[in-house]
Amino acid sequence: xxxxxxxxxxxxxxxxxxAGALASLCxxxxxxxxxxDLGAGKTAxxxxxxxxxxVEGPVTSPTFALVRQYACxxxxxxxxxxxxxVYRTASLPEVVDLALTELVEERAIxxxxxxxxxxxxxxxxxxxxxxxAPDDPTxxxxxxxxxxxxxxxxxxxxxxxxxxxxxxxxxxxxx
Numbered sequence: 001x002x003x004x005x006x007x008x009x010x011x012x013x014x015x016x017x018x019a020g021a022l023a024s025l026c027x028x029x030x031x032x033x034x035x036x037d038l039g040a041g042k043t044a045x046x047x048x049x050x051x052x053x054x055v056e057g058p059v060t061s062p063t064f065a066l067v068r069q070y071a072c073x074x075x076x077x078x079x080x081x082x083x084x085x086v087y088r089t090a091s092l093p094e095v096v097d098l099a100l101t102e103l104v105e106e107r108a109i110x111x112x113x114x115x116x117x118x119x120x121x122x123x124x125x126x127x128x129x130x131x132x133a134p135d136d137p138t139x140x141x142x143x144x145x146x147x148x149x150x151x152x153x154x155x156x157x158x159x160x161x162x163x164x165x166x167x168x169x170x171x172x173x174x175x
Contacts, residue, residue, distance in 0.1 A: 003157070005164055009146040009169055014170070015131070016048025016098065017042045018148060021166040023052035024160045025159070026109045028078055031100070031122050033115025036131035041146050046083055049111055053081055061113060069108075080108035087114045095121040095133075125154030127163075144146050 011125055011147070032049075043061040050059040054073020055098040062068040062085045065076040070081040071083045089095050104110045108174045112118045115128065132147045 003151040003160055004149045005160065005167065006147060006149045007167055007170075009131075009144075009148055010046045011144045012041065013171070015044045015146060015148070016051065017170045018122065018167060019045040019048030021170050022127075022150075022163065023131070024077075025078055025162055025166055026053075028107050028109065029104050029125075030109040030127070030156075031104060031125065032111050032127045032129055033122070034111060034113045034129050034131070035116045036134065040131040040133045042124075042131060045129065045148075046111050050081055050083070053078065053107075055081055059083065067103075069103075076090070078107050078109050082108055082110040084110060084118070085113040086118045089117065090118055095112045103123065109154060122131030123154070127152050127156045 009018060022078060034045055038040050046061070047059045050070055052137070053076040054082065055070040055167070059070065062083055062151045066086070066088065068081060070083065072078055072081055082099060082100065084100055086095050086098070100110050100112065100118065101122050110122075112122070115126075130149045134145055145174045148162065
């Protein structure tokens with residue numbers, strides 16, 4: 001098997017569980033790009049990811065702050081979670097000015113919401129997580145169902161089996 005890895009999430013709790021399983025695999029310097037429309041579940045993913053790293057307190061989308069830093073628990077594989085939201089940036093130079101790649105160099109990892117806008121600024125070693133909500137989110141049967149597709153590039157390219165095994169352990173997620 002190879003990228004992309006596609007799973008279904010049937011609730012925000014599923015999305016958070018999938019994110020938590022991924023967080024356990026992360027290493028210093030990893031960058032995860034979260035891609036999806038408004039309301040797709042990027043922040044729910046970030047919350048599950050942060051919780052798995054032992055981040056205490058609320059994790060909210062840093063839409064206006066652009067970047068938030070969270071201390072991880074001593075048991076986490078990294079010391080710091082960098083959570084960015086580049087939705088309000090107007091250009092690639094503004095994203096570059098956030099210095100996200102420099103922030104992850106020492107015992108940190110980054111989650112970047114609206115990651116497709118940041119891809120050129122962070123280099124080739126990324127995991128792209130694309131969350132797609134149903135066309136009709138008001139439909140009762142699909143209100144919280146999401147399709148999550150991930151593709152590893154650069155340093156992530158050889159980690160497919162590791163990610164697939166972690167996500168297979170999340171109840172009912174694999175299609």
